[in-house]
Amino acid sequence: MSETTSTTGSLAAPAEPGPADRAAAELDATIAGIEQRLAVWAAETGAALGALSGKVTGTAVDKLIRPVVAELVQLPDGYAAGAGFIANSGLLGPERSYIAWWQGADLEPVDALANFSPNSISRYVKAEWFRIPVETGQAHVTGPYVDFLCTDEYVLTFTHPVFTRPDGPVAGIVGIDVTVQRLERGAMPSLRRIGGRATLVNGDGRAVVSAASDIDAGDLTAPEVPCQHYAVGRTFTVWSDAARL
Amino acid sequence: MLLSPEGTSRSLAAVFTPIKSRGLVDEVCGRIEQAVETGLLTSGQRLPNETELASALGVSAVTAREALSQLRASGIIRTARGRSGGSFIADNVLPSRERALAQLHDLSRLQISDLALHYEAIAAACAGVAARRSDAADIATLRSFIPAADDDSLSWRLALSEFLLEVAAIARSARLARELIRLQADLGTLTLLPCADPDYRTCTGLILADVAAAIEAHEARAAETGVKALISATTDWLLTEQAKRY
Numbered sequence: 001m002s003e004t005t006s007t008t009g010s011l012a013a014p015a016e017p018g019p020a021d022r023a024a025a026e027l028d029a030t031i032a033g034i035e036q037r038l039a040v041w042a043a044e045t046g047a048a049l050g051a052l053s054g055k056v057t058g059t060a061v062d063k064l065i066r067p068v069v070a071e072l073v074q075l076p077d078g079y080a081a082g083a084g085f086i087a088n089s090g091l092l093g094p095e096r097s098y099i100a101w102w103q104g105a106d107l108e109p110v111d112a113l114a115n116f117s118p119n120s121i122s123r124y125v126k127a128e129w130f131r132i133p134v135e136t137g138q139a140h141v142t143g144p145y146v147d148f149l150c151t152d153e154y155v156l157t158f159t160h161p162v163f164t165r166p167d168g169p170v171a172g173i174v175g176i177d178v179t180v181q182r183l184e185r186g187a188m189p190s191l192r193r194i195g196g197r198a199t200l201v202n203g204d205g206r207a208v209v210s211a212a213s214d215i216d217a218g219d220l221t222a223p224e225v226p227c228q229h230y231a232v233g234r235t236f237t238v239w240s241d242a243a244r245l
Numbered sequence: 246m247l248l249s250p251e252g253t254s255r256s257l258a259a260v261f262t263p264i265k266s267r268g269l270v271d272e273v274c275g276r277i278e279q280a281v282e283t284g285l286l287t288s289g290q291r292l293p294n295e296t297e298l299a300s301a302l303g304v305s306a307v308t309a310r311e312a313l314s315q316l317r318a319s320g321i322i323r324t325a326r327g328r329s330g331g332s333f334i335a336d337n338v339l340p341s342r343e344r345a346l347a348q349l350h351d352l353s354r355l356q357i358s359d360l361a362l363h364y365e366a367i368a369a370a371c372a373g374v375a376a377r378r379s380d381a382a383d384i385a386t387l388r389s390f391i392p393a394a395d396d397d398s399l400s401w402r403l404a405l406s407e408f409l410l411e412v413a414a415i416a417r418s419a420r421l422a423r424e425l426i427r428l429q430a431d432l433g434t435l436t437l438l439p440c441a442d443p444d445y446r447t448c449t450g451l452i453l454a455d456v457a458a459a460i461e462a463h464e465a466r467a468a469e470t471g472v473k474a475l476i477s478a479t480t481d482w483l484l485t486e487q488a489k490r491y
Contacts, residue, residue: 112301113276117285118295118358146414146422154419204380218378 008043023193024230024238027200030186031233034079034158034176035139041068042160042174047087049171050164056091058098058115065100065174066107072176074105079178079186082110082150085113085162087172088134089121097121103150103177110150129157134170137161141235144208154180154217156208180217184209191238194228199242203235210242220245273302275430278321281338282403292322292332339399348363348433349483350490357487361480364428365473367400367421370410372468373383374416378461381416384461391453398440405436405475408453409469415460439482448478 017025048064049056065085072080092098097120101108101110114120124130127149129142143156159175183200191198191211199210199221207219215221221242223229228240280286292313293301299309313332316322323335375383390411392404406429413422439445452475459467 107303109301109303112303114285115282115301116290116297117280118290120285123285144417146417146419148410148414148422148426152419152423152426154417206380220378220380 009076020194020228020240021230023190024228024232027187027238028232030079030183031236034178035233037072038158038160038176039139042162044068045174046162046164046171049091050089055108056087056132058092058100059075061085061092061098061100066102069100069102070107073102073107079182080176081153081155081182082177083175084132085106085138085172085174086124087196088170090169091171095119095121096186097124099124100173100188101150116184129159129175129199130173133159133161133173134241136169137163141202141233144202144206147177150177156180156183156202180208184217194238197224197241197243198238200232200236200238201242205245206234207242209243215242215244256392269304269308270311270315273298273304273308274315274319274321276302277312277316281321281334282340282406288336288338290334292334293332306453340402340437342437345434345437348435349487350391350439352435352487353464354484354487357483358480360428360431361476364432365476367424367428368412368472368476369469371409371413371416371418371421371425372456372460372472373465374418374421375412376463376465378417379415379463383411384457387415387457387460391450391457392446393452394443394446398437401440401446402434402437405440405449405453408456409472409475412456412460435483436479438478438486442482445478445482449475452478 004105043065045068049061052060069080069083070164072078072083082101082103086101087098089095090099096118097114099111099114099120102108103110111123114123117123124174127142129140132138132140132142139158139160141156141158144154145157145158147153147155156178157175158178159173161170162172162174163169163187165170187200187209188211191200191209195211197210197212197215199212199215200208200209201221205221207215207217207221210219210221211218221239221244223239224241224243227242228238230240254270277292286292292298295306295309295313298313300304302309304312306314313322317324317332320335322332322336324330324332379387387408390404390408392401396404409425409429410422413425416422452471455474456468459465459471
């Protein structure tokens with residue numbers, strides 16, 4: 001995942017990794033690390049839910065998910081502001097979802113009132129972080145966006161589908177919320193080593209963190225020519241020199 | 246510079262204003278009222294008992310109990326005793342014209358116009374930044390909140406507030422979004438009143454389309470102007486109605 005990809009312009013990639021390459025590799029390790037942790041959690045959750053042999057209750061889900069969330073959000077230097085699981089309809093009942101999501105070091109429950117609603121699934125089906133992993137069966141990163149459901153902060157939400165059987169329907173999703181603020185602290189030293197205008201962008205070219213003072217998180221940007229492109233995680237890129245659109 | 250005759254700064258004075266001790270109870274009540282208004286909880290539905298509610302919302306049992314009793318007092322929930330007892334969402338609990346009128350008559354013209362000014366400042370700031378940052382997906386979502394002329398007043402009210410929240414989401418500013426949510430809470434059910442008027446619906450429907458087009462075209466000034474027009478249409482309606490009281 002950490003390959004230095006295409007070079008736009010005339011500069012050839014150096015044979016030996018330079019300081020910028022090493023800095024980009026660090027960023028990649030951070031994002032890919034979050035994605036890999038989530039994939040492992042999804043697999044473990046699927047296996048554990050499958051072992052419940054159909055008798056899935058809210059209490060059982062809480063018991064399964066909460067210790068992992070506690071570990072993720074309380075990890076020193078960890079990136080998770082919140083994390084949890086949301087059941088797809090069918091797992092606990094038709095048209096019913098179930099949210100087991102907590103945020104902050106003191107594990108504040110998120111949207112838990114929805115668990116008392118008979119049509120709670122309607123709350124999540126339209127949300128990108130739920131809909132896309134359920135529809136595609138693939139991991140997804142949503143954002144950066146203002147998260148009205150949880151923190152009201154500017155965040156990225158990494159989500160991954162959960163399967164109880166390899167060929168079965170999507171039973172739900174696990175996800176990790178990472179605030180842009182937290183990511184900025186981790187990413188800025190690396191970006192500065194890549195360049196004064198180095199910018200971490202999502203798949204749409206929207207800035208997540210930028211070393212340039214005229215590019216704010218949330219701005220749409222484009223790579224300058226020439227510019228080094230570094231792949232970061234599954235869908236992010238660092239441009240060594242970006243400009244605001 | 247002296248800000249007050251006593252020589253103490255006004256912002257310092259604010260620090261020592263007593264904090265409302267009922268904050269958390271009000272917060273729990275607000276959540277439940279909001280869940281009812283957005284259709285998440287419906288009339289006749291059983292609410293969790295106070296222990297379940299306390300653990301779901303991460304508050305103490307005492308806070309949950311006080312919140313339930315406050316909701317009972319304001320008619321949002323009713324309680325039945327016995328084996329099939331418990332707390333239930335009351336019938337006719339949705340925001341009503343009568344409640345909205347009562348709220349309107351409790352407010353002075355000064356309060357309405359000052360609240361509108363604040364709302365306008367925040368919403369226009371959101372619109373300006375949204376015009377800079379919008380992409381195609383944002384615009385599709387935004388347009389999905391434009392209500393149809395024959396929707397009922399409850400759905401219109403909800404659509405209008407969701408539309409402005411989406412503008413804040415497109416602006417991608419957490420602070421502005423939070424401020425907008427707070428202002429909408431302050432406005433309460435007031436905005437239900439103009440939504441019952443077909444003329445208001447026609448006028449604001451056109452403004453919403455203009456705002457969406459301006460944000461799509463990255464025209465910050467036009468987006469700000471449109472949002473201000475939307476809020477002043479609402480304020481004018483409310484002030485005209487409020488004057489009839491005298």
